[in-house]
Amino acid sequence: MVDIFSVKNKVIVVTGGLGQLGTQFSQSLAQAGAKVAIYSRRPFDRNQIAEKFPDVADNIRVYVASVTDKEALQKATDLLVADWGVPDVLVNNAGIDSKPDGSAEQNAPFEDYPQRYWDEIIDTNLTGVMLTSQVIGSKMAKAGRGSIINVGSIYGMVSPNQSLYAYREERDGVPFVKAISYAASKSALLNLTRYLATYWGTKGVRTNLISFGGVKTASFDKEFIDAFLDRVPMRRQAEITEYNGVIRFLASDASSYMTGSNVVVDGGFTAW
Ligand SMILES: NC(=O)c1ccc[n+]([C@@H]2O[C@H](COP(=O)([O-])OP(=O)(O)OC[C@H]3O[C@@H](n4cnc5c(N)ncnc54)[C@H](O)[C@@H]3O)[C@@H](O)[C@H]2O)c1
Numbered sequence: 001m002v003d004i005f006s007v008k009n010k011v012i013v014v015t016g017g018l019g020q021l022g023t024q025f026s027q028s029l030a031q032a033g034a035k036v037a038i039y040s041r042r043p044f045d046r047n048q049i050a051e052k053f054p055d056v057a058d059n060i061r062v063y064v065a066s067v068t069d070k071e072a073l074q075k076a077t078d079l080l081v082a083d084w085g086v087p088d089v090l091v092n093n094a095g096i097d098s099k100p101d102g103s104a105e106q107n108a109p110f111e112d113y114p115q116r117y118w119d120e121i122i123d124t125n126l127t128g129v130m131l132t133s134q135v136i137g138s139k140m141a142k143a144g145r146g147s148i149i150n151v152g153s154i155y156g157m158v159s160p161n162q163s164l165y166a167y168r169e170e171r172d173g174v175p176f177v178k179a180i181s182y183a184a185s186k187s188a189l190l191n192l193t194r195y196l197a198t199y200w201g202t203k204g205v206r207t208n209l210i211s212f213g214g215v216k217t218a219s220f221d222k223e224f225i226d227a228f229l230d231r232v233p234m235r236r237q238a239e240i241t242e243y244n245g246v247i248r249f250l251a252s253d254a255s256s257y258m259t260g261s262n263v264v265v266d267g268g269f270t271a272w
Helices: 020-031 046-052 070-084 115-143 162-172 180-199 222-229 244-251
Strands: 011-015 035-040 060-064 089-092 146-153 205-212 262-265
Touching (some): 011 070, 011 115, 035 070, 046 060, 115 146, 115 180, 146 244, 205 244
Parallel strands (some): 089 146
């Protein structure tokens, strides 16, 4: 029987593939038989790969490239093509956000929000996806096949609810406002996705967006989690492994007629 969810032997680029979610995506795709090329800002040698991904190290290679550096992306992709051929799938996963424990400036009221934080986040989350898609997507289009998966967020669909963060000012006596840049960058991915879906529609390259909700991590304050979960119909955050399935679905032929979509995986957060 043909497994329509198979990714066996597909060459899959995961940008930021050593991060929290990227590690999960890389590992689960490699376990399913894909050849996973991680694009990372820092070098990561064979021993480190073997330590981080013990059972699937042979299926994982790390190429050094920042998603904001087109020349580095081109060099990494040339090396990858020489090693494994033109990628079948690109997961635009690398992303940054303002840090909840960062400086007061980073979490300042909108009126005072410094442009440099805006630039940094837009550069990585939006320009980075544009450049990586340009470099790798164009090779896919020439090859006549490919799937681009953009990693978005619920905050690309709805604005962050500032009342979730109100406890911070009460606790610390300093204003805390969830900044605009992450939400604006992820929202822009909606139409970048539609643009590429239509642009390469007849070239066999599909482009879809996944809008993820929050993942369970130890780093959030209890006050935040309690207020956040009140707004999630399933009353829980995602387990770290719960996004692997949708990535595999969009990487495989099971999604062969899907392009330009926004797949929402958020425990219902945006349903009310
Ligand atoms: N964690 C969540 O709850 C959540 C929710 C919704 C969406 N997301 C999105 O999922 C993606 C992964 O998030 P995460 O939680 O794993 O974050 P993370 O910080 O653990 O991982 C992000 C990775 O991207 C890398 N990166 C950053 N800038 C880069 C650049 N210029 N070039 C190459 N790599 C770069 C980082 O080094 C890191 O390895 C992001 O796009 C994020 O916005 C996460």
